[in-house]
Amino acid sequence: xxxxxxxxxxxxxxxxxxxxxxxxxxxxxxxxxxxxxxxxxxxxxxxxxxxxxxxxxxxxxxxxxxxxxxxxxxxxxxxxxxxxxxxxxxxxxxxxxxxxxxxxxxxxxxxxxxxxxxxxxxxxxxxxxxxxxxxxxxxxxxxxxxxxxxxxxxxxxxxxxxxxxxxxxxxxxxxxxxxxxxxxxxxxxxxxxxxxxxxxxxxxxxxxxxxxxxxxxxxxxxxxxxxxxxxxxxxxxxxxxxxxxxxxxxxxxxxxxxxxxxxxxxxxxxxxxxxxxxxxxxxxxxxxxxxxxxxxxxxxxxxxxxxxxxxxxxxxxxxxxxxxxxxxxxxxxxxxxxxxxxxxxxxxxxxxxxxxxxxxxxxxxxxxxxxxxxxxxxxxxxxxxxxxxxxxxxxxxxxxxxxxxxxxxxxxxxxxxxxxxxxxxx
Numbered sequence: 001x002x003x004x005x006x007x008x009x010x011x012x013x014x015x016x017x018x019x020x021x022x023x024x025x026x027x028x029x030x031x032x033x034x035x036x037x038x039x040x041x042x043x044x045x046x047x048x049x050x051x052x053x054x055x056x057x058x059x060x061x062x063x064x065x066x067x068x069x070x071x072x073x074x075x076x077x078x079x080x081x082x083x084x085x086x087x088x089x090x091x092x093x094x095x096x097x098x099x100x101x102x103x104x105x106x107x108x109x110x111x112x113x114x115x116x117x118x119x120x121x122x123x124x125x126x127x128x129x130x131x132x133x134x135x136x137x138x139x140x141x142x143x144x145x146x147x148x149x150x151x152x153x154x155x156x157x158x159x160x161x162x163x164x165x166x167x168x169x170x171x172x173x174x175x176x177x178x179x180x181x182x183x184x185x186x187x188x189x190x191x192x193x194x195x196x197x198x199x200x201x202x203x204x205x206x207x208x209x210x211x212x213x214x215x216x217x218x219x220x221x222x223x224x225x226x227x228x229x230x231x232x233x234x235x236x237x238x239x240x241x242x243x244x245x246x247x248x249x250x251x252x253x254x255x256x257x258x259x260x261x262x263x264x265x266x267x268x269x270x271x272x273x274x275x276x277x278x279x280x281x282x283x284x285x286x287x288x289x290x291x292x293x294x295x296x297x298x299x300x301x302x303x304x305x306x307x308x309x310x311x312x313x314x315x316x317x318x319x320x321x322x323x324x325x326x327x328x329x330x331x332x333x334x335x336x337x338x339x340x341x342x343x344x345x346x347x348x349x350x351x352x353x354x355x356x357x358x359x360x361x362x363x364x365x366x367x368x369x370x371x372x373x374x375x376x377x378x379x380x381x382x383x384x385x386x387x388x389x390x391x392x393x394x395x396x397x398x399x400x401x402x403x404x405x406x407x408x409x410x411x412x413x414x415x416x417x418x419x420x421x422x423x424x425x426x
Contacts (some may be wrong), residue, residue: 004069011068014392016322020370020385023315024307027371028053029281034299036284037291049373052123056375060382062319067281067386072394073333075387079141083134084171089116089127090177097180114181126376128178128186131398132193132345133383135171139194140337142166143201152202160203165197167252184243185366188352193344200340227251250362263289267357271301271309278305292373294365314373316350324386329395339391342384345369 011017032050039045067075096103097113107115107124115124143163171194179187185252186393199208217241225233226247233239249260257265264289279285283303291299300308327339346369353368355361369381 007068010396011389011391014322014389016319016326016388016392019315019319021324023312023319023370024057026315027296027368027373030296030303030371031292031301031373033282033303034291034296036282036371037287037299040287041289052375053373056378057370057382059378060385063194063379063383064386064389067383068393069392072338072387072390076137076141076334079137079256082132083138083174086127086131087174087177090131090174092116093127093176093181112181112183113422114178114183116331123375126374128174128181128183129376129380131174131178132186132190132385133380133387135174135190136193136197136341136345136384137200137387139167139172139197140334140341142170143197143337144334153291155202155204157204157207160207163201163203164198167194185364188364189345189348189366192348193341196344196347197337197341200337223247234378242295246363250356250359251357263295264356264359264363267295267298268359270295270298271358274301274303274305274308276305277307278303293367294363294372295357296368296372297354300371313354316346320347320350324390326392326395330391330398333394333398335391335394339388342388345384346381 028050031053035049038049091115092103093106093113095101096106096108105116105119106113107117109115114128115126117124146159146163146166171190175187175190178190217343222233226244232243233244234241245260249256249262249264253261253265253268254259266286269290270286273279273285279302283301285302288295288298297309297312300312322345323339327336327343330336330339349366349369352361352364352366353372356363356366367376367377
């Protein structure tokens with residue numbers, strides 16, 4: 001019992017919990033502030049989204065405490081079990097969509113098959129959100145074991161290629177299943193945080209720069225083709241025209257306001273209307289769809305102004321910074337790679353969500369972690385938060401042991417020096 005209490009005492013020195021509480025508070029207030037806009041599209045429902053958000057976060061907090069108690073090493077031991085467990089529902093969604101098998105509880109929403117209906121009207125669950133947990137745990141273990149086997153001085157093209165092949169083997173099956181649903185947003189999140197983990201794995205820089213350059217060229221080429229030759233993408237490559245329509249709305253939101261650019265144009269108008277201090281709680285000054293989920297940042301800008309958006313961005317930045325601090329605290333250990341992966345998830349979603357809301361990036365349907373409404377997202381990120389806290393505790397232990405070792409070594413060296421070199425007068 002004392003060991004458990006000591007674990008939680010260590011956390012009092014980490015401000016990340018305060019940052020998270022403030023971020024969650026902003027999210028709950030913003031979701032409640034978006035309720036008039038929500039009721040325009042869902043007039044028949046009487047759901048209290050803010051309460052449900054708190055409920056899922058509360059459940060996640062309980063799981064996070066459990067993770068802190070059992071420790072990161074036990075979670076690491078379960079990595080493949082977690083990975084395999086969430087592969088099963090992903091395979092069920094694939095079987096429903098492509099094989100047309102009657103899989104129970106599957107929810108088909110506008111052609112996207114990404115959710116299961118929970119019994120008793122509790123809502124839905126999105127397996128891809130929890131698959132991210134399994135992936136970050138598995139890939140971190142692959143990197144750590146590889147680096148133990150091949151230290152930096154022994155790294156060659158062959159060993160780096162071996163590492164990449166092992167990582168690809170782990171991420172390819174779930175990524176394909178998620179992309180087929182189709183859910184390009186979660187697929188992009190996975191690819192980004194895996195890329196960040198590979199970047200931090202010690203792989204040689206020339207390979208990273210080469211692959212990164214190729215990816216940038218491909219993205220630039222794709223955007224150019226969307227703007228100049230969209231028929232090539234839809235006709236020759238068979239890309240869904242609906243996905244390309246998001247780019248058309250991004251290129252000219254106000255010129256296509258009656259169709260593809262409506263959501264972005266209305267979101268920009270909403271943020272602009274907030275000025276410095278906003279229009280006030282539940283103002284509903286400008287209507288735009290998905291206000292409580294994808295465009296929650298626009299609600300913050302509309303109702304709480306520039307000050308509200310700057311506070312939100314600052315808190316997200318401080319939160320991410322503490323996760324990187326935890327990774328640094330565990331440098332060279334398994335926990336470090338886990339924290340880097342979690343940082344990659346959060347950072348990409350934050351940049352993408354805020355960027356698409358203010359028109360810097362195309363709309364992808366990616367939510368803002370801990371702030372946008374979403375049961376699966378909130379629950380999965382609270383679990384990941386528990387893993388970060390458990391990693392922080394482990395990092396403190398590592399540093400404490402290193403200090404003890406250095407102090408002991410210094411003491412023995414000093415004792416030996418005094419014995420051999422210092423003479424005391426009688």
